[in-house]
Amino acid sequence: RRPLIALGIETSCDDTCAAIVTSDRQILSEVLRTQHHLHEPMGGIVPKLAHHAHMRNLPSVVQEAIQSAGLGEQGIQAVDIIAVTRGPGLAHSLGVGLNAAKTLAAALNKPLVGVHHMEAHALTARLTTRDPDYQPVGQDVSTLESGVPIGSDPYPSFPFLTLLVSGGHTLLLVAHSVDRYTTLATTVDDSIGEAFDKTARELDIPWLPGRAGGPGASLEEFAKSSCNPGRYLDRLPIPLSLRSSKSEMKFSFAGLKSAVTRIVNQEKAASSSGEMDESKRQDLAAGFQHCAVTHLCQKVEQALVDCHEQGLDISSLVISGGVGRNATLRSRMDEICCQFKYGGAIATDKMSSKEKKRLKRTSLNAATQKESGKAVRSVRVICPPPKLCTDNAVMIAWTGLERYQQGLVDPYDIDIVPKWPL
Numbered sequence: 001r002r003p004l005i006a007l008g009i010e011t012s013c014d015d016t017c018a019a020i021v022t023s024d025r026q027i028l029s030e031v032l033r034t035q036h037h038l039h040e041p042m043g044g045i046v047p048k049l050a051h052h053a054h055m056r057n058l059p060s061v062v063q064e065a066i067q068s069a070g071l072g073e074q075g076i077q078a079v080d081i082i083a084v085t086r087g088p089g090l091a092h093s094l095g096v097g098l099n100a101a102k103t104l105a106a107a108l109n110k111p112l113v114g115v116h117h118m119e120a121h122a123l124t125a126r127l128t129t130r131d132p133d134y135q136p137v138g139q140d141v142s143t144l145e146s147g148v149p150i151g152s153d154p155y156p157s158f159p160f161l162t163l164l165v166s167g168g169h170t171l172l173l174v175a176h177s178v179d180r181y182t183t184l185a186t187t188v189d190d191s192i193g194e195a196f197d198k199t200a201r202e203l204d205i206p207w208l209p210g211r212a213g214g215p216g217a218s219l220e221e222f223a224k225s226s227c228n229p230g231r232y233l234d235r236l237p238i239p240l241s242l243r244s245s246k247s248e249m250k251f252s253f254a255g256l257k258s259a260v261t262r263i264v265n266q267e268k269a270a271s272s273s274g275e276m277d278e279s280k281r282q283d284l285a286a287g288f289q290h291c292a293v294t295h296l297c298q299k300v301e302q303a304l305v306d307c308h309e310q311g312l313d314i315s316s317l318v319i320s321g322g323v324g325r326n327a328t329l330r331s332r333m334d335e336i337c338c339q340f341k342y343g344g345a346i347a348t349d350k351m352s353s354k355e356k357k358r359l360k361r362t363s364l365n366a367a368t369q370k371e372s373g374k375a376v377r378s379v380r381v382i383c384p385p386p387k388l389c390t391d392n393a394v395m396i397a398w399t400g401l402e403r404y405q406q407g408l409v410d411p412y413d414i415d416i417v418p419k420w421p422l
């Protein structure tokens, strides 16, 4: 049997996207038309402009995705399912994509799959990641651009943790299976991307031309030149730090951002020029980044402990979203997850009580795992390629395929769900 083919459509925010993806994990085509040039001069996304731009752009975006997919004579008829974002997102923008998808599916008599945008972000890693333990059998050596050999099962396996960090999302969740998620933490104020962007502006960090990633990436680059990254650490809070609020599974960045503003004002007032010199701004950028990343790390670490205690055998941590490009964030998460051995080490008398305590937390069920003969492994950190970490239709098509294969299909009269908890 040939692999299934899905057309995915995504119009939840300010990018008009369509893509064609197969169930053996090939991306046949991918088209994204951005609206940044329309919204940037307005200082933010204007829903009405987004709505009209989606209406203008979607037909040609879908046409291009179909034409460039190499579907042969059959064209759109070769597509087995139509997948589309139902929510969450901007109501009118969602409506453009959903209506197009419903009409296409009904006219072609194809199954329709409505997709939750955040579920799609979480499942993207299963399209792009190769199972590190996968052993190709016999002739199975064909590889895709992403390095995924055909035949390996989608990876990471369930359950896994997902950290979505971007301008729009700051979310930590457990993916138990296709269609079943638990939200562990979300932000009570700004998203982490907003915090990076506002801080970059506060510190007058020069925009690096031609660099992907926007102000957050410029801040990361700027902070690398810091000679004294610890200079302001005693004046910057680590939000909702475990020490002060152990059970608070929330993110918050407003307090950290205000602390940065306070320090900038104090430094300017104390300086004869009325400006904060560059080396101090670099130190403050590094301090901010350290605190923001530490905040995320503390919550992820607590989530790993909590999951163990609930008997959830977490295989991986998937990091997605624009802020996921941050190298400090990635390496700190790697450190945490590497220490998190399942059945790895056993406490010895030579260890200090602190070490034993830590080991107990991080290698729960050592005995059980040994008995069951399971391999010793750490929690793996997975970051899908940056292009697929941000909004795109590939993730919608892939999620459509995962849902369809679980028998999850929707009727042609489904509606948008602009506010949709996962």
Ligand code: KG4
Pocket: 165, 166, 167, 168, 169, 192, 193, 194, 196, 197, 212, 213, 214, 215, 216, 217, 220, 321, 322, 323, 324, 325, 326, 327, 389, 390, 391
């Ligand atoms: O996912 P994304 O590209 O778009 C939306 O949020 O829709 O995320 C953009 C956010 C921006 O706030 C940007 O400043 C931030 O991700 N960002 C970074 C880095 N690259 C992008 N933040 C910190 N470090 C980076 N290297």
Ligand code: ZN
Pocket: 117, 121, 168, 169, 390, 391
């Ligand atoms: Zn998104």
